[in-house]
Amino acid sequence: MTLAAEIDKNGTSPEKLLAPVLSSFWDEPESWTLETYRRHDGYEGLRKALAMSPDDLIAYVKDSGLRGRGGAGFPTGMKWQFIPQGDGKPHYLVVNADESEPGTCKDIPLLFANPHSLIEGIVIACYAIRSSHAFIYLRGEVVPVLRRLHEAVREAYEAGYLGTDILGSGLDLELTVHAGAGAYICGEETALLDSLEGRRGQPRLRPPFPAVAGLYACPTVVNNVESIASVPAILNKGKDWFKSMGSEKSPGFTLYSLSGHVTSPGQYEAPLGITLRQLLDMSGGIREGHRLKFWTPGGSSTPMFTDEHLDVPLDYEGVGAAGSMLGTKALQCFDETTCVVRAVTRWTEFYAHESCGKCTPCREGTYWLVQLLRDIEAGKGQMDDLDKLNDIADNINGKSFCALGDGAASPIFSSLKYFREEYEQHITGKGCPFDPARSTVWADEKDDKNAHRGVNA
Incomplete structure (x- = not known):
């Protein structure tokens, strides 16, 4: 039964069904410190994990049903299970903290308020996949978060949760925090790996997949911040508790x-x-x-x-x-004060700006989508431009190296599906019928050229 059905059945207030776990003490003074984290059962999940064998730990996380929180929803335990064992190669865990899509704002607040949940999850995951070196790839512009994360890593080393012989288990783990240079494409896992290796961040052709040949051509797990940070609570409170939600x-x-x-x-x-x-x-x-x-x-x-x-x-x-x-x-x-055409144009400008240029469908397609959308928004479009938009988006969707192309096409398809009449109004009326000053999202015309940087109201 879904949560919505449960609420309808029992008449329960939705506020009572919130589940503050990762965010349960964000509002406490110095919530980011090791002392505060320990007061809230910090690193207890790690102790329980170290009492299990790595294979049993992977099976436990798999049985919990935890799915990746980075977008695709792939089962976390299954991703860990893909790492080959006994291959004689180093294994790596890479945490994708390059959160930068318009509107997405969960990993950065989590790292700022509760970084030790991620660090504990990293140690557990590394024990499971038999890794002795982990990386956090953080978006470089968020300097306050970077500083807080560095301090949390220092605290963890000092307390014996990182380094050699962690909690007497024999596990050795080095954790490296790497600040990216601000490329949205580096949120794609293989582009992130290329960036970590010192190359230009561009998606790799697959296969081989990261689980076989990832960072430095070695078996690698790439997980989202929230995915890894959720693991300690599952170990501490149990998989049945997790599955009850x-x-x-x-x-x-x-x-x-x-x-x-x-x-x-x-x-x-x-x-x-x-x-x-x-x-x-x-x-x-x-x-x-x-x-x-x-x-x-x-x-x-x-x-x-x-x-x-x-x-x-x-x-x-x-x-x-x-x-x-x-x-x-x-x-x-x-x-209702927001112009759909304007919103989709700003999003598409973002994707065109952030395209790495490696593959033709994305590089050329996003460019031409922007040209058409700008003309339509300015009242210079023609009716057949709507079919062109759909056709170009179709030539990008599913045909590019990575999901950036699919992401650029999605707003085009869905906005034409639900708001085609609004596009037509821009064409027949020779301009936008909406007053941008009434919307708080993009009210300032002078900021239009930087709109891809400020979608989140």
């Missing part, structure tokens, strides 16, 4: 990023399967005097939804069945 195929708790035209934006930690309607009830709803027009369930790279989808369960199966993807659970909400 969420739905059957999407168990557990997760962080939802609510942004845009909402009264109280922020991170809401809840079991998978909650609905946007319930999250809006908790956050004060859409800003006063306005109504929801469209929203993204998983960031700008996922097909948009409308107010007809308020009751879609926000888990992998529910969102997929409704025609989109859960992605990073970045719920960007836009009211």
